[in-house]
Amino acid sequence: MISTAPAGRIGREVISAERLAARVQEMGRQITLDYQGRPPLMVGVLKGAYIFMSDLARAIRLPVEFDFMAVSSYGASTESSGVVRIVKDLETDIAGRDVLLVEDIVDSGLTLRYLRRLLSDRDPLSLEVCALLVREGAKADDVRYTGFSIPPDFVVGYGLDVAQHYREQRGIMVFEPAED
Ligand code: IMP
Ligand code: MG
Secondary structure, three states: OOOOOOOEEEEEEEEOHHHHHHHHHHHHHHHHHHOOOOOOEEEEEEOOOHHHHHHHHHHOOOOOEEEEEEEEEEOOOOOEEEEEEEEEOOOOOOOOOEEEEEEEEEOOOHHHHHHHHHHHOOOOOEEEEEEEEEEOOOOOOOOOEEEEEEOOOOEEEOOEOEOOEOOOOOOEEEEEEOOO
């Protein structure tokens, strides 16, 4: 199958690569302080969180471990389907572990609510959430570490996609869908 670019274009930059890098370093410092003596198991939510988690893991000065989950809540559109489905589960038994769930963006909070319930049921010692982006107005009081709060525009870059495109962009940019 030939992959076609989604209808629309990249608009203004919302967060530059430099600001992302600086904020990720700060988050890493905070997590390092908070997890002294109990290095967390970082659980990245694929695919969106993988670039963020890669930088964050190296900003944390602790011997962290990695695992990944893949869930699907959006199809190829920019609208939530309202349905969360596990595409790939963890390989690690998280019982008794300090788990740090790493998300790209908390938008409606649906994915996070679902994942929190799922992982809590597996009896981790602790479960905290680290999200690079939180949508302004999203219910995110249970997000322990937040990178940036962002306005309603749909964004791409630094791991975030629209229909699997633009994840490789170095900054966070607005995606402007084509008018039809
Ligand atoms: P929620 O379940 O509504 O909080 O949506 C969370 C998921 O939707 C994220 O993990 C992203 O994959 C996706 N998402 C939400 N907003 C955006 C966006 O602006 N750009 C790219 N993906 C987004
Ligand atoms: Mg995602």
